[in-house]
Amino acid sequence: xxxxxxxxxxxxxxxxxxxxxxxxxxxxxxxxxxxxxxxxxxxxxxxxxxxxxxxxxxxxxxxxxxxxxxxxxxxxxxxxxxxxxxxxxxxxxxxxxxxxxxxxxxxxxxxxxxxxxxxxxxxxxxxxxxxxxxxxxxxxxxxxxxxxxxxxxxxxxxxxxxxxxxxxxxxxxxxxxxxxxxxxxxxxxxxxxxxxxxxxxxxxxxxxxxxxxxxxxxxxxxxxxxxxxxxxxxxxxxxxxxxxxxxxxxxxxxxxxxxxxxxxxxxxxxxxxxxxxxxxxxxxxxxxxxxxxxxxxxxxxxxxxxxxxxxxxxxxxxxxxxxxxxxxxxxxxxxxxxxxxxxxxxxxxxxxxxxxxxxxxxxxxxxxxxxxxxxxxxxxxxxxxxxxxxxxxxxxxxxxxxxxxxxxxxxxxxxxxxxxxxxxxxxxxxxxxxxxxxxxxxxxxxxxxxxxxxxxxxxxxxxxxxxxxxxxxxxxxxxxxxxxxxxxxxxxxxxxxxx
Numbered sequence: 001x002x003x004x005x006x007x008x009x010x011x012x013x014x015x016x017x018x019x020x021x022x023x024x025x026x027x028x029x030x031x032x033x034x035x036x037x038x039x040x041x042x043x044x045x046x047x048x049x050x051x052x053x054x055x056x057x058x059x060x061x062x063x064x065x066x067x068x069x070x071x072x073x074x075x076x077x078x079x080x081x082x083x084x085x086x087x088x089x090x091x092x093x094x095x096x097x098x099x100x101x102x103x104x105x106x107x108x109x110x111x112x113x114x115x116x117x118x119x120x121x122x123x124x125x126x127x128x129x130x131x132x133x134x135x136x137x138x139x140x141x142x143x144x145x146x147x148x149x150x151x152x153x154x155x156x157x158x159x160x161x162x163x164x165x166x167x168x169x170x171x172x173x174x175x176x177x178x179x180x181x182x183x184x185x186x187x188x189x190x191x192x193x194x195x196x197x198x199x200x201x202x203x204x205x206x207x208x209x210x211x212x213x214x215x216x217x218x219x220x221x222x223x224x225x226x227x228x229x230x231x232x233x234x235x236x237x238x239x240x241x242x243x244x245x246x247x248x249x250x251x252x253x254x255x256x257x258x259x260x261x262x263x264x265x266x267x268x269x270x271x272x273x274x275x276x277x278x279x280x281x282x283x284x285x286x287x288x289x290x291x292x293x294x295x296x297x298x299x300x301x302x303x304x305x306x307x308x309x310x311x312x313x314x315x316x317x318x319x320x321x322x323x324x325x326x327x328x329x330x331x332x333x334x335x336x337x338x339x340x341x342x343x344x345x346x347x348x349x350x351x352x353x354x355x356x357x358x359x360x361x362x363x364x365x366x367x368x369x370x371x372x373x374x375x376x377x378x379x380x381x382x383x384x385x386x387x388x389x390x391x392x393x394x395x396x397x398x399x400x401x402x403x404x405x406x407x408x409x410x411x412x413x414x415x416x417x418x419x420x421x422x423x424x425x426x427x428x429x430x431x432x433x434x435x436x437x438x439x440x441x442x443x444x445x446x447x448x449x450x451x452x453x454x455x456x457x458x459x460x461x462x463x464x465x466x467x468x469x470x471x472x473x474x475x476x477x478x479x480x481x482x483x484x485x486x487x488x489x490x491x492x493x494x495x496x497x498x499x
């Protein structure tokens with residue numbers, strides 16, 4: 001055999017080897033991925049042969065289905081349209097699923113190992129038993145109050161979020177992102193129409209597809225003062241400790257003075273820590289942050305959940321909707337030393353501090369729950385196609401960011417904010433309500449973000465904790481957020497106190 005022919009033979013052998021390796025790669029390693037791909041037409045037809053399970057709250061279906069006459073037997077439907085869109089999500093034919101539809105896809109589709117017995121029985125009956133059903137923790141009344149409160153706000157905000165949590169368990173009671181969208185067009189069996197509907201929403205003003213409860217990170221303003229106060233109390237201060245205040249404060253290394261929202265707010269040279277929180281004293285908390293130092297502020301924020309990149313909200317086994325990490329940002333110099341100017345601004349929830357609405361609700365919930373931070377969840381129960389109980393969620397504690405003593409002090413101080421300070425709009429007759437408002441400047445826009453975090457107690461027992469965000473609100477945004485927060489908590493009470 002001459003040289004050129006031998007070389008050609010070697011090349012052919014190499015090519016056959018590569019082809020053989022690729023065949024094994026496709027048939028072995030990649031087989032499951034291709035088999036289960038949303039773009040595999042045979043899988044799609046088979047998937048729609050089985051009725052998808054229901055996502056429900058209080059016996060009401062949030063996601064259901066109906067029989068069609070087309071190639072795909074069942075069409076997914078969302079009876080409440082936009083009201084639960086960011087929680088439930090949607091399960092389209094070709095596009096990617098979102099929300100609980102994605103997190104609990106295998107159970108809803110009937111392919112979960114937990115439903116093996118149902119599939120085994122189908123082998124003998126020839127039937128296609130429906131998928132499993134998912135029961136969520138939400139309160140219908142609280143969800144309705146959150147939707148209406150955000151939509152009808154009096155401060156011109158077109159973007160925002162509201163979330164409520166049971167402090168004792170972590171069960172999510174309300175979950176609303178504004179603006180929302182109707183998921184029904186997105187699950188049309190006419191895939192061209194579904195894609196067109198998606199593209200329209202993706203390009204729409206104010207980004208209705210964005211989940212602001214979990215994915216929006218904005219400066220929290222004065223709500224962050226609860227973190228400062230917790231750090232101060234755990235480092236030897238008491239609610240009665242005097243801290244420096246005054247009408248203006250300029251941190252070392254900074255040429256920009258920090259002032260209070262009005263000249264009537266803590267003009268004294270000193271105020272107690274409790275008074276500083278009740279009046280939302282910027283100059284007091286800016287100086288307190290510099291006094292405490294970056295490490296203590298960061299450590300306390302981290303204990304409450306800041307910087308956590310692994311949190312999801314769905315079930316407690318780990319699957320669910322991903323949560324963006326809240327951040328304290330850079331408040332130190334490159335050499336590791338404190339930057340007083342950044343610390344002062346961070347102490348009042350500005351600078352590079354960023355927070356999700358869920359994080360705000362978890363801070364309030366932890367204070368209300370005696371210092372115990374519970375893991376938030378949305379899935380209360382998994383039910384079989386025949387409605388038998390497959391699993392029921394048992395709450396899980398994450399950690400104790402503060403002691404029970406400090407939590408009790410924070411509760412009292414936050415109650416004073418609602419009873420005699422900036423959070424008056426959240427008051428509920430016959431119940432103890434605590435909270436903290438926040439107004440945050442961001443990006444030079446003349447309209448600020450209005451925040452409220454708060455909780456409600458009855459006879460010392462926590463019932464609900466909320467966070468309300470109104471983006472780019474006109475004057476009075478935080479007061480309006482407090483009102484909406486109070487309405488949501490009152491709805492939870494009317495619905496029996498939540499889960």
